[in-house]
Amino acid sequence: MFRTAAILVFAACLLSAAACQRADPNAAGGVMTVAGSTSIQPFAEMLAEEFMAGHPEFNINIQGGGSSAGIRAAQNGAAQIGMSSRNLKEKEKGLHETAIASDGIAVIVHRDNPLRGLSRAEVAGIFAGDYKSWKEIGGEGGTIHFVAREEGSGTRGAFEEMVMGDREISLRALVQASNGAVREIIARDPASIGYISLGLVDDRVRALAVDGAEATRRQIMDGQYKLSRPFLFLSREEPTGTAKAFIDFIMGPRGQELLSSEGLIPGGQ
């Protein structure tokens, strides 16, 4: 008994010794961590790459984890900047928010799918599992393969809020853990449909018009295309140091231009 206890204490000492030696990320010259939404992650990585190319004295580390984790990380200081691809809930308020851009959610199908548009109710019906075949909604081809994001993802949350309403995404939906993975499946399967960030749509997939509005930046800015959400950078307090420099870069002309060229709607607008 004593022996086991002694061993456990020993192991615990080893582990905590390791823990104590951890570098302080807030120290000057340390690494700044940006964590959260995987929808924002690829854009943040690209921005950080560009930012650090011009400012080699800064070191920024981008992590995924999802919007909820990003909000928590900002609250408890685990990350200097948290990323969220959905609006904060009432009980999450109190953080310093910067909307770096907004992103449309595109409902996408294979390039060869002749369908051009659906109503929001039809999209909801597809994902609720009401329609078995493309013919039932005026398309061509056989069984519909619908691909959703996994539970907990910000994109799924936004899609449920804006499209599904009080309906549930069917459990029969194929599930992928990232927007890129959803796109790759849609790009390969002519009978499939899914939803991803508008910024990630490429020419192998087609973004459908929803309720008659094309999924373009113009239509989002005009308020015609309704499926859009903000990309938020969150921090506990007014950002300073590396965080401030990075956010300033993003909100400046070069950063906004980069986001724009990736298909996002600049945050200033």
Place this chain on the structure above:
Amino acid sequence: MEKLIEKGLLVIAYSSIAILFIITFFIFKEGLPFIFREGLGTILGGVEWRPTKGEFGILPMVVGSLLVTGGALVIGVPLGLSCAVFLVEFSKPKVRRILKPAIELLAGIPSVVYGFLGVILLVPLIRVHLGGPGLSLLAGSIILGIMILPTIISISIDVLEAVPQSYREGSIALGATTTQTVSMVVLKAARSGIVTAVILGMGRAIGETMAVIMVTGNAVAFPGSILDSIRTLTSNIGIELAYASGDHQEALFATGVVLFVMIMVLNLVASMTRKKRIR
């Protein structure tokens, strides 16, 4: 000094138990309270997995894990066993000397590579020729079946080689053909060893994560056919861990607890059959 070294080594040796204990402790600490709160029945028997809305049924995933593992065995065992029997009983020793290590080397290929080839080559094949989304129970079974081949072949070869030569000679002296000898004498003698090989293959299949996430489509529903998508317990953790928080995260640990218990039972069975064989 000597005493000190002995004590140090003792601490090191017992730390491997401690690690197992700590792992078990942490997984159960996160998962068990949740299981008690929600009820084992509602979790294990529930068919709805909507963790952000308070529904935590993992039955479809338990079934998915069992089905895909069963499928992997259906594909991997006949292929692997035939290969082992051929190499030990019918081929020249030289062929075996080259092929056995070559096959064992393949156990080192990362599972993500198998998964990727599954997505690129196998899934479109299934979708175009058999129907469905391609991401399916069938694709998962085939990929896992191939992945467990090295394990099954290598252990089966060891087991078959361990069957005393005198058994074969005795049978052949009675006028039996090689085939009859193999099916009636050798395989019988090697039975429990082959069971161990199969169980170890099963352990690998049931525990595999990344390749399965890539090729099975991960729908949380009972499959209607082998062309339908499934989700395994491992995929459930793999897909959702990154985003989960609160109850959802605990539910994933509960999934881990269920998986952990399944694997431990399997380990126990494997270690029992191994002991029986030694006796």
Place this chain on the structure above:
Amino acid sequence: MIRLDPALSQKLVRWVLVSLTALTVSILVFIITYVLLKGLPVLGWEFLSTGAVDAGRGGGIFPFIVSTVFITVVALAIATPLGVGTAIYLTEYTRETAATRVVRFAAECLAGIPSIILGLFGFITFVLFLKLGWSILSGGLTLAIMVLPTIIRTSEEAIIAVPQNRRDVSTSLGGTRWQTVTRVVLPGALPGIVTGIMLSVGRCIGETAAVIFTAGSALGTPTSIFASGRTLAVHFYILATETDAFGMAYGTAAALIIAILTINTLAYWMMHRIMRKYS
């Protein structure tokens, strides 16, 4: 039931076995050659020595090679002393008792735990509980646990294979147990221990599930063990599932496979040499 002529059934069985073996072997050969054929053209100096551009769709894999090496080194720096120490204790310092059987059983169980469970454990323990964050250290600790059973088992086998009379000689010359272990047993067991370590390196390089939740997936080159890093296998997984940069994916896969196969081949070659020496 039709009774087949034994000679005919012999032919039939042989034919079936040959074709199944051929199928098995060709599947496995195909996987390697396919990946290498697609990947080798990408795999140039440029690819190996530069960082990723555009989240991996362009550029190279240098940061991921660095992360992989870091994590593997950390894992083995922890697992080797623990594993070899445990093996020394089990073989040289105790006799077979209930306690040693428990240690062995624990190691066996540890070997059977799926890597996703280890990932789950590493995530909750190292990343969250010990606040190490997604880091090389968290990933390395998790992988250390994963390879510990392999190192214990191969070291034990290697130590047991050292002839007993060498220990007797050392003892009879007044050597203490520890002197005997360090001067006679370990030098004799070294090739076997190194083989185990190399096989473990192979597993660390190829692992995804245990690393992705513990070391994270940062694109940059890690500057310390507290920084997050993306290993080759994780990078490959992300490329393979989230992008259409197949060229980059194949190149990464080829790098992975070449590294692992080279290390494993060396390990098997050494093992073969040892076995020949002692048999």
Place this chain on the structure above:
Amino acid sequence: MEKIRVKGFGFAYQGGSVALENINLSVMRNEILGIMGPAQSGKSTLLRCLNRMVDALPGTSRKGSITLDGADIFSGEIDPDDLRRRVGMVFDVPVPLPRSIYENVAYGPKLHGVRGRKKLDELVEFGLRSAILWDEVKDRLGTSALRLSGGQQQRLCIARTLALDPEVILLDEPCSGLDPISTLKIEEALSELKSKYTIIIVTNNTKQAARVSDKAAYFLMGELVEYGRTKQIFTVPRDRRTDDYISGRFG
């Protein structure tokens, strides 16, 4: 002067199988004791008790005492590792360590903390000369000991023991696997070593016992059947079983 005294000594292995029962004998300084007996007679067990090599075995039990220079070797005041330095042992099959000839002989001294090239050189040369091996190997000390012939290997093992400058040397059938010429060389070495050391040699070759030993003992099934001056045992054995054995009627 008495070097070793074995008094009422008994020994049993795990599970209670008795290997030695009530053994009484003594060995004088600079004397060679030859122990004869068939397999399983307990003679090797006695040897392994004399330098406590049996310590490593589980579940053993013993009775009586063994003293070295009057001190009980099993008592707490004697350190087993030090005892083994003082009481060297050579095994039945030559066991060279997979190192060079030099390193083999220097192994023991190094264990006991001898440092310095010069000191080690001296000890190696001393050991090899005493074992009558020096002239054969002095030009190739760096080569692997595994390359030596069987007889040379066994003499190397003796040299390795001697390099520790022990007081007693135990030899467990040292010539069992060797040809007559190698055997002769080892016997030659032994008769020279007698002037400096106390030697106990186990052998199942009665002629060898007759040739080299001053005193002889005959063991049978854990019992000391007869013990006395070699001359007396080989000419007028008191026990009929001894007579049977040395005249080859045993079995």
